Amino acid sequence: MNTIARYAIQGVLYAAFAAFVGYFSSAPTYRHIEPDEALLRLSFSHAGERKQPCRTRTPEELAKLPPNMRAPLDCPRERADVTVELELDGKLIHRVVAPPTGLARDGASTVYRRVVVAAGRHQVRVRLSDNPQGVFNYTAERSVDLGAGRVLLIDFNAAAGGFVFRM
């Protein structure tokens, strides 16, 4: 093989290397969700109620405790599971029972669900229980018009009154 041909083939091989790198660096295109779809995300971090209510210690009980630990209230740390149900257009699509985090099960319960839905108007109903009895004490229902490629975030903030819908 003469020198020119060798250099030409070397050029072709390096070009093929560059083409391979260049192509797979950004192709083929990955379709994350279809163009006529939208995203519904349920995400919150919320601490449930304590499983047992706080109790006032008697003077005798307080006297038995070291002086620096004489808190008037005895509050068991364990919290209740947080249960959340998400209905879309009348159909239950998620029911999540989120236990409290932490070794003493006294932390917040965290929930994250991601649902791909068809773009358009949807009836969304969500309810949450954060008490030991399992009673759904927070409920929200919205009719939302989700454009293609948009995101509906359903958050929860007890201080703000419960569920927060953000688009």
Add this chain to the structure above:
Amino acid sequence: MDYGKWPATIFRKHNGVLRLIQRSGRWLFHRADALFNRAFGERLNPLYYLGATAYWLLWVVVATGIYLYIFFRTGVEEAYASVEYLTVEQWWLGGVMRSVHRYASDAMVLAMGLHLTRHFVFDSYRSFRWFSWVSGVILLWLTYASGINGYMLPWDRMAQFVVIATAEWFDALPVFQGTLIRNFIAEGAVNDRLWSLLSFIHIGLPLALLAVLWIHTQRVPHANTNPPRPIAASVIVALVVLALARPVTSQGGPADLSAAITTIDLDWFYLAAYALIYRWTPGEVWWLVGGATALFLLAPWLPPKRVRREGFHMLVHPDNRIIPVREGERLLDAALREEIPVPFDCRNGGCGECKGSLLYGRVDYGDYQDTALTGEERRNGKLLLCCATPLSDLEIEYEPEEMPGGAPVRIYTARVAAMKRLTHDVMQLILKVEGDEVPFFYAGQYLNVLLPDGQKRSFSFATAPHQRDHIELQVRWIPGGLFTTHVFTGMKEGDLVRFEGPLGSFFLREDSEKPIIFVAGATGFAPVKSMVEHAFHVGLKRRMYLYWGARSLRDLYAADLPRGWEREHENFRFVPVLSEPKPEDNWTGRTGLVHEAILADFADLSGHQIYACGSVGMVQAAHPAFMAHGMSEHDCFSDAFVLAPRIRTVTADMVRLGGRP
């Protein structure tokens, strides 16, 4: 059904499949190697430098990354804007740098993947190679973590996809359970401090990568961490052309957490698993990635297991050293590990640079290109040291290019100018080199006398390098020895002698200030004479002690010479030691073994350099004793010689025993 046979059946099937994969892979690599050899030649075939190319690409990534970091701003708004400035306003440099940064990172993954595959199909990951393999798996993780982290920085829609996918993937782990995604859940959740964290990670991970890369190559003797310059330059040119032809740009504008990602031009080198997260479940991808990682990490210990042997020994010419070779170890690696200067280039059986001769023993010749070692060459006893592995003790020979210090190895012809019997069994030979071309050598090195039938005999230069008019050899008669018997019975002044040299990496180290202890046994005095005379010539002021051990007085065949040195030089002391003095010797000096005399004089050897020249028995007895008295391994140089009947009884050559000289 005999359920007890299941594991054996499964392993047999596994072994069969594994061997089939490896055989197919080797076939593919050999075809590709041959094709590339035709285009690039054997010396510049990029497929022979995959690991080194990956290393080089990392430096490219680091260099371009430093430039990008100068302009990068850490903030929600600023991150995207600063990258856009580089890409659009400063496209001619910043844009090119960004593109090369990205493409070099991708090419690095490609080179690493091929490098790993090559070692897998050539079965170069088991046994003692586990360390490089396992550290390589860690490198893969670090590379991916660095690359994926880098995609988060420009804060475009691609960054949005990557941070959300990363959070959603990690949130599948029980420890997180949806907490990570809260950091990217909506506009306002992200603040400027995120980029400080991301930048910190994007600097820290590559630093860790470099550190592990350094560790990764430590166990590979003379690891090639740089590809040949033409390959390095060609890779750069290819990446720059690619950067100009297809510049990297931000995707879809700045990140918008209120909008979903619909389509994205994914970097499949780094983010293929991220597409799977949404085709499967995040948990399933964890099983895949974790399982693959565990499989890779355990691969060196999975069946088929090799029968463990203690390894072999290899006598290497022209160094005349016996070195250990591990089972499955390539002969080149074994030689380089012991600092034997075997020439090599591609290390993949393509260039033929490491071709040597198999003089004794059996080897597995390994896989190589036919152009590098022809069938006829193999029939004539040639082998490629980079491919062959031992099946027995071996004796090989290679063609040295140069010895330490760059002294070229050549063949010379000399005439015997004078002969003098120094004692009953030691002959002094004075050689005049034809053309007065006394080779340049280092004090302590040796030459090989070439015998008419092709055999070689090794003798140390007894003259110092500055003595340019002749060479002195001190030849001890070995009963039955071919050459030494000829010297004592047939050789006469005026005879011609052919020799090659200079050889050997045993020579006086002048870069130390430590006092020197020379230990000579019998004709081990010859290289010591060369070194001491050289030391006096260059005005070395270091304290020097010579302990010369012999059986009886007549074996100290040139004792007047060191006695004269002692008188003339304050920094020199001579201690003769006889192990079996005869009554007629009337010996009143030191007796016993020579190393024991040194130990009696020096309780602590940690501050000394020791040069031991003599029989293997002497060196082997002295070495552990010296070590026990604080001698540093780095300060002990030995030039032991011994008859080597175990390796090749016929030649009965003088060899130097193993270890670093």
